[in-house]
Amino acid sequence: MTRGGWRILVSVLIWLLGAAPVAHALDPATVRQLAAEDSDAKIEAINRLVTEGDAAAIPLLKAMQDDRLQMLRGRLLIVGDDARDALTGEPVSVGAETPETIIIINRIRGVLGTALAALRLQVPVRATRLTAARALAVDASEEMLPLIQRALTRESDPEIKSLLAQAAAVLELKSPDSEARRRAVQVLGTSDNPQTKQLLTVLLVKAADGSFAEPEVAVREEAQQAIRDIEARFVVPRALGTLFSGLSLGSVLLLAALGLAITFGLMGIINMAHGEMLMIGAYTTYVVQVLFRQYFPGAFDAYLLAAVPAAFVITALVGVALERGVIRHLYGRPLETLLTTWGISLILIQLVRTIFGAQNVEVENPIWMSGGFALGGDVVLPYNRVVIVFFAAFVVLLVWALLNRTRLGLNVRAVTQNRAMADCMGIATPRVDWMTFGLGSGIAGLGGVALSQIGNVGPDLGQAYIVDSFMVVVLGGVGQLAGTIIAAIGLGEVNKLLEPYTGAVLGKILVLVFIILFIQKRPQGMFALKGRAVEN
Amino acid sequence: MDSSTKQTSFAYISRRYFLLGTVAGLGLLASSWAQAADTIKIGVLHSLSGTMAISETVLKDVTLMAVEEINAKGGVMGKKLEPVVVDPASNWPLFAEKARQLISQDKVAVVFGCWTSVSRKSVLPVFEELNGLLFYPVQYEGEELSKNVFYTGAAPNQQAIPAVEYLMSKDGGGAKRWVLLGTDYVYPRTTNKILRAFLKSKGVADKDIDEKYTPFGHNDYQTIVADIKKFSAGGKTAVVSTINGDSNVPFYKELGNQGLKAKDVPVVAFSVGEEELRGVDTKPLVGHLAAWNYFQSLKGPENDAFRKKWADYAKKKNIAGHKDKPITNDPMEAAYIGINMWAQAVEKAKSTDTNKVIAAMAGQTFKAPSGIVSKMDEKNHHLHKAVFIGEVKADGQFNVVWKTSGPIKAKPWSPYIPGNDKKKDEPEKK
Numbered sequence: 001m002t003r004g005g006w007r008i009l010v011s012v013l014i015w016l017l018g019a020a021p022v023a024h025a026l027d028p029a030t031v032r033q034l035a036a037e038d039s040d041a042k043i044e045a046i047n048r049l050v051t052e053g054d055a056a057a058i059p060l061l062k063a064m065q066d067d068r069l070q071m072l073r074g075r076l077l078i079v080g081d082d083a084r085d086a087l088t089g090e091p092v093s094v095g096a097e098t099p100e101t102i103i104i105i106n107r108i109r110g111v112l113g114t115a116l117a118a119l120r121l122q123v124p125v126r127a128t129r130l131t132a133a134r135a136l137a138v139d140a141s142e143e144m145l146p147l148i149q150r151a152l153t154r155e156s157d158p159e160i161k162s163l164l165a166q167a168a169a170v171l172e173l174k175s176p177d178s179e180a181r182r183r184a185v186q187v188l189g190t191s192d193n194p195q196t197k198q199l200l201t202v203l204l205v206k207a208a209d210g211s212f213a214e215p216e217v218a219v220r221e222e223a224q225q226a227i228r229d230i231e232a233r234f235v236v237p238r239a240l241g242t243l244f245s246g247l248s249l250g251s252v253l254l255l256a257a258l259g260l261a262i263t264f265g266l267m268g269i270i271n272m273a274h275g276e277m278l279m280i281g282a283y284t285t286y287v288v289q290v291l292f293r294q295y296f297p298g299a300f301d302a303y304l305l306a307a308v309p310a311a312f313v314i315t316a317l318v319g320v321a322l323e324r325g326v327i328r329h330l331y332g333r334p335l336e337t338l339l340t341t342w343g344i345s346l347i348l349i350q351l352v353r354t355i356f357g358a359q360n361v362e363v364e365n366p367i368w369m370s371g372g373f374a375l376g377g378d379v380v381l382p383y384n385r386v387v388i389v390f391f392a393a394f395v396v397l398l399v400w401a402l403l404n405r406t407r408l409g410l411n412v413r414a415v416t417q418n419r420a421m422a423d424c425m426g427i428a429t430p431r432v433d434w435m436t437f438g439l440g441s442g443i444a445g446l447g448g449v450a451l452s453q454i455g456n457v458g459p460d461l462g463q464a465y466i467v468d469s470f471m472v473v474v475l476g477g478v479g480q481l482a483g484t485i486i487a488a489i490g491l492g493e494v495n496k497l498l499e500p501y502t503g504a505v506l507g508k509i510l511v512l513v514f515i516i517l518f519i520q521k522r523p524q525g526m527f528a529l530k531g532r533a534v535e536n
Numbered sequence: 537m538d539s540s541t542k543q544t545s546f547a548y549i550s551r552r553y554f555l556l557g558t559v560a561g562l563g564l565l566a567s568s569w570a571q572a573a574d575t576i577k578i579g580v581l582h583s584l585s586g587t588m589a590i591s592e593t594v595l596k597d598v599t600l601m602a603v604e605e606i607n608a609k610g611g612v613m614g615k616k617l618e619p620v621v622v623d624p625a626s627n628w629p630l631f632a633e634k635a636r637q638l639i640s641q642d643k644v645a646v647v648f649g650c651w652t653s654v655s656r657k658s659v660l661p662v663f664e665e666l667n668g669l670l671f672y673p674v675q676y677e678g679e680e681l682s683k684n685v686f687y688t689g690a691a692p693n694q695q696a697i698p699a700v701e702y703l704m705s706k707d708g709g710g711a712k713r714w715v716l717l718g719t720d721y722v723y724p725r726t727t728n729k730i731l732r733a734f735l736k737s738k739g740v741a742d743k744d745i746d747e748k749y750t751p752f753g754h755n756d757y758q759t760i761v762a763d764i765k766k767f768s769a770g771g772k773t774a775v776v777s778t779i780n781g782d783s784n785v786p787f788y789k790e791l792g793n794q795g796l797k798a799k800d801v802p803v804v805a806f807s808v809g810e811e812e813l814r815g816v817d818t819k820p821l822v823g824h825l826a827a828w829n830y831f832q833s834l835k836g837p838e839n840d841a842f843r844k845k846w847a848d849y850a851k852k853k854n855i856a857g858h859k860d861k862p863i864t865n866d867p868m869e870a871a872y873i874g875i876n877m878w879a880q881a882v883e884k885a886k887s888t889d890t891n892k893v894i895a896a897m898a899g900q901t902f903k904a905p906s907g908i909v910s911k912m913d914e915k916n917h918h919l920h921k922a923v924f925i926g927e928v929k930a931d932g933q934f935n936v937v938w939k940t941s942g943p944i945k946a947k948p949w950s951p952y953i954p955g956n957d958k959k960k961d962e963p964e965k966k
Contacts, residue, residue: 039706039707067929067930103935103937105707105823105927105935105937106708106709106798106799106802106823106825106927107706107707107708107709107799109798109799109823110709110799110800113799194765194766194769195769197769198769198770198771201770241762242759242762245756245758245759245762248758249756249758252756350585353585353589354856355856356856356857357855357856357857357858358584358585358589358590358593358856358857359590359593359811359814359856359857360590360782360785360814361814362814362816362817364817365789365793365817370792370793370820371793371795372793372794372795374795378762378765378766378769379762380793380794380795382790382793382794383793384789384793385758385793454755454786454789454790455755455782455785455786455789456755456782456785456786458590458782459589460586460587460590460782463587464753464755464782495756496758496759499759500759500763503748503749504748504749504750504751504754504759504760505720505749505750505751508751
């Protein structure tokens, strides 16, 4: 072979060794082991990648976490918009074949999460490091100690530093040196993670032979103190959490009942089809969502904002049609109204079932409504519930303003209080009737939008809320918006305060018994009203 | 009835309407007479309206699909099957009425139907009294064995116990504390009674088991999820959910939003399948589990064929929801196995007589869509089934993460309920 030939061969070798794989200097055997059948082998491979501590493993493990690590003809691929070889990073054409996904189970998902977090401690972005440190605070494993300690020396951010110190302390709990253990317990006492408490409680476990899991008395006392400290920090958030869940249940009840407070409360119509107005509102939300997904996928997260007016208009129209078509012929005949509206509710349910099918439809929370706001400790306020509380307040304000600040509101109040006199004064009472009924139905539609965000959207949605709605309106006092609001929030709070002690079933029964007793004592509800409802 | 008396008692009906009615009635009578000679009538008793419609409607459809398929192959004993579909409307007493009507009036040879245990309990006396035949396609709590019923869904030892065993294993997370969460009625209560006894036999203390119930249609799971969180601070916790029907959606939504991840607190459900997850955004639920004897995602030629058959049928019959996104699930498979096994048994018995068919059912086998050869037990009227445990994927399907090595024999009388050891593993009455 000539000199030139050698040179070419050498340069090709250098190119092969250097250029292509340099970005992925991971051990091929370890990477291949990620695809092993056995979970233990997979976990061993992940841990080895963590010990190596190479940031190049991050995209690989991330792909595995997202089910994008796939196998095709014995070759590991990272599949995204295109498929790339997991080791070399070169594009691979998949063709018509479907690569097999490397299946991960919960156990591996947990290990992957902490492994990724440990590796991400080296990332320059603060937010990423903070999330990583949070994930590691309780769940770190032995392999991660070097990475954590290295990160501790480099880290300048105090928040991340304290989280990392906790993570290191958790691992230190196993140290043979009792002084190190005591210091670790002290560090853990400053944590506001509820799982830390569990780690400390384990130290105090007494075995059958009378010995403790933690042999040193001083460390045990320190642990007891730390547990008390942690618990003290939980008291306030937990109480706030309970109050909030009551408020949230209350606002759901309020949104469901507010429309009824107008149609039944103000107008005196026993509208059994009220639940179906909620359902139509929820289905409108669904349809708007589908339209957005199809025509404006970019603005998908805003679909809910469009659904609010759409649901109001559509349910209001249905309500007006109902009033004009049927209910106005039945004024003053409550029994017939009850039966007819009940029949209408069955027709509406079957109609929706025929159009959309008997199965529930999926209404997705927009991104800004998924997840929650951590209140401290283990208390999380889900965004969808926070939004609903504010939405309920908004709807109440809207109704209040409509009834008290507009001409329509003035007419409604006049007709409610004395129909004959209002008629004499030149108010077109039939027009006020259909507008009020439309308003009540539209408000129910808004309630439906809110309900679609927390529960099922199916043809039977309304059935679940009709009894609760009547309960709220009757308890609050027929014809009084303020009564409805107080009754809804009150019922929500009472329910949620009782539930931890009595359980959901008995809690509900107790609330019902309470309402029955209350209505016995005060049949007119919390707030009595002077007006047509009373005169009749 | 003499037509003249009819005429006088309905004198206010105009003559024309009466004639029309009589003609139509006679026509119907004639057509049913004409058909009776060369068809076998079968009853389909599933709720097509009311709260259970969400789950039961597809069982009616899959049964009709199987009928079409059997008829296309020439029917049973050379006769075509003629389905009689009734709607008991999720109303338990109405189930009994409709069952009576199917057996005594329509003279059906067999009935395929029921979902909830309470509906099955309400029709049971009717089937025993009239010596009818019922195929019940849903997993249930056991504690029942009737000569007139064949149970093609799972008994507790074919679903609940393997699932709990998996969660106790290393791969399942090694759970030490248990939340048994259910809807307040017979199936969850009985299943949890069995599970509690089972967990105790494995050395789990009472303080590590938290049993909770919610009313039917409960939709506010804030407190329950917060309690699960608090409970899980005491050690590795798993939740066993027997929540039934619609309530699952708000429960899973709350889980997702409160940030309770499957890797920390896995939830295994016995009443949640592909169909129930249709109304849920499954991305936050990845990793939660379900235990069934069939999943839509199972690989194999039998399942491919079953899925294709269903997709084509749904498109042809324009079944809402399924025509665009066909979904198969465990009870559908069980219903499909049921009707096919019945057809085989009738062929074997050469008769549709209840007692002869019951005798012929013993030991009947069928290559099920799950890929397993399901066998009807010689004695106890339950199928031998394989158990699969699946994890929810982001697309609402399940990854099978564990399965039994082969079919398991059903134990309708769970050994974990005291007194059951004396009960015989076959129907009392013969």
